[in-house]
Amino acid sequence: MHIREIVMALRELGCDVQMQEAPGLDVLNSGEKQNQTKAGPGDRSVFARLFKYLSLRAPQLLFELAELSYNLWAYFPLSRKLKNGKVDLFYERYAFFSFIGTVLARQLGVPTMLEVNEVVGIERARGQVMLAVARHFERKIFQRADRILVVSSFLKQVLVQRGVSEEKIYVIPNAVRSDRLAKDEGSGKGIRQKLKLDDCTVIGFVGQIVRWDRLDLLIEDIADIPAVHLLVVGPCRFMEELQHTVEQLSMQHAVTFTGAVDREEVSAYIDAMDICVLPHSNPFGSPIVMFEYMAMRKPVLAVGVGPVTDIVVDGINGCIFAEGDRKEFRGKLKRLVEDQELCERIGNAGFEKVLVHHTWDRNAEQLLHIFKGLRDIS
Missing domain, CATH: 3.40.50 (Rossmann fold)
Structure with missing residues (x-):
């Protein structure tokens, strides 16, 4: 791409x-x-x-x-x-x-x-x-x-x-492509209806899932947050392990794995999310999905590795937590879940950042x- x-x-x-x-x-x-x-x-x-x-x-x-x-x-x-x-x-x-x-x-x-x-x-x-x-x-x-x-x-x-x-x-x-900026806003309603997610706060992750994404820890971290649903979009070679984690925590009602989706549908799935997360990332690569989150005006909660902090300023156009600090991650996630005004503010700031600098x-x-x-x- x-x-x-x-x-x-x-x-x-x-x-x-x-x-x-x-x-x-x-x-x-x-x-x-x-x-x-x-x-x-x-x-x-x-x-x-x-x-x-x-x-x-x-x-x-x-x-x-x-x-x-x-x-x-x-x-x-x-x-x-x-x-x-x-x-x-x-x-x-x-x-x-x-x-x-x-x-x-x-x-x-x-x-x-x-x-x-x-x-x-x-x-x-x-x-x-x-x-x-x-x-x-x-x-x-x-x-x-x-x-x-x-x-x-x-x-x-x-x-x-x-x-x-x-x-x-x-x-x-x-x-991201300039012609895709917020183009599909509103398209997530159909996804939420199809997946029966209308009555909850949707925490979302998109990507070709590898082990360093640490989705196993993400699943554990949302277990104690009420009225949220984790939506994971993308292929994974160890999906059975993640599903086993979900079953162990009795969270089948709170986690959805879509598997791979058509590239053109990705923005609609992002639009279906209320908060987008990047629980872990490598220290060298620039994650395209982070820009795609921001392009859809979504508040981003991301790990504080260099390629992320090059772009995201904590509390301004996104939220950052220290790598490996699960307590800080859970705390900031709970705050985003509870504070709609904060979500809108940093989501809009993220959009402006991408619009001006990252197309x-x-x-x-x-x-x-x-x-x-x-x-x-x-």
Whole structure:
């Protein structure tokens, strides 16, 4: 989604953007209707099915070898595009072991901009095996890039600690589409009726659920709050464990898991929520769902990790609790449940924050501004 949105935003600003993708994939045409767990229109080729199988089933070592081998395939189409003399900027979303783009761009004198969402050695949902090899390539790639865009201040600090020049690093968090801002307000009524949630305060979470989201603790934390219902939207590979937690606490009446929903329906589900939570998050990534919550004017209660506090100011455009402090989380959640005026105030402030600073249009404008400065220097 991030790749698709930034490309579309750049094109709307008048840029001629050419895509270089893995064979069989079509990011731009995978579309808003792509289900979060099922293959979209761009995922029907043999290559795409193979990639999907490798990503889900292959041992980590084999997966990383496949990532490394991608450089061999990408060399020829990339070199053809970069050698035609019409490329002003090579922009790449950084992926582990993917070095061929920056190598070719440097050789051919094409300015390089690298978007970095994670770095080697930081805990992630998918582990890593060939750490030394990945670090070697990462160091070379970061050295060759003319500018690096990171999604959080945490990542900037890490890169500086690893020897990357601070002057070439820019923090640009994730965003939402400007045409989706509050577009589906009111659409949640049908969801609430369908799920029989009209007579309670709905606490909501949306995402592709991984263990660090700590939904098991979230379920426990709402157990003592009367007249609330937890609505969890998104796929989860360990759903049976979460359902077991619900059963142990006798909370079947107070928790609903929807599983994966169509991408176009996500904003309606968010609209069905009264309070949106981010109970945990990794320290480096910029959670897109946080911006989606704010874009729907929902009060956000989120863990105080760097990518969140880059955006949310406690008590102003959201509420923050210290990582691991369940007492503070429960206290702030109870206050939001009881104080409708507070919810409306911080929900509106969050919306204004996103409207002004965190749309994909705005991100694309910043990208072009950085590129202009780079071109002026050269």
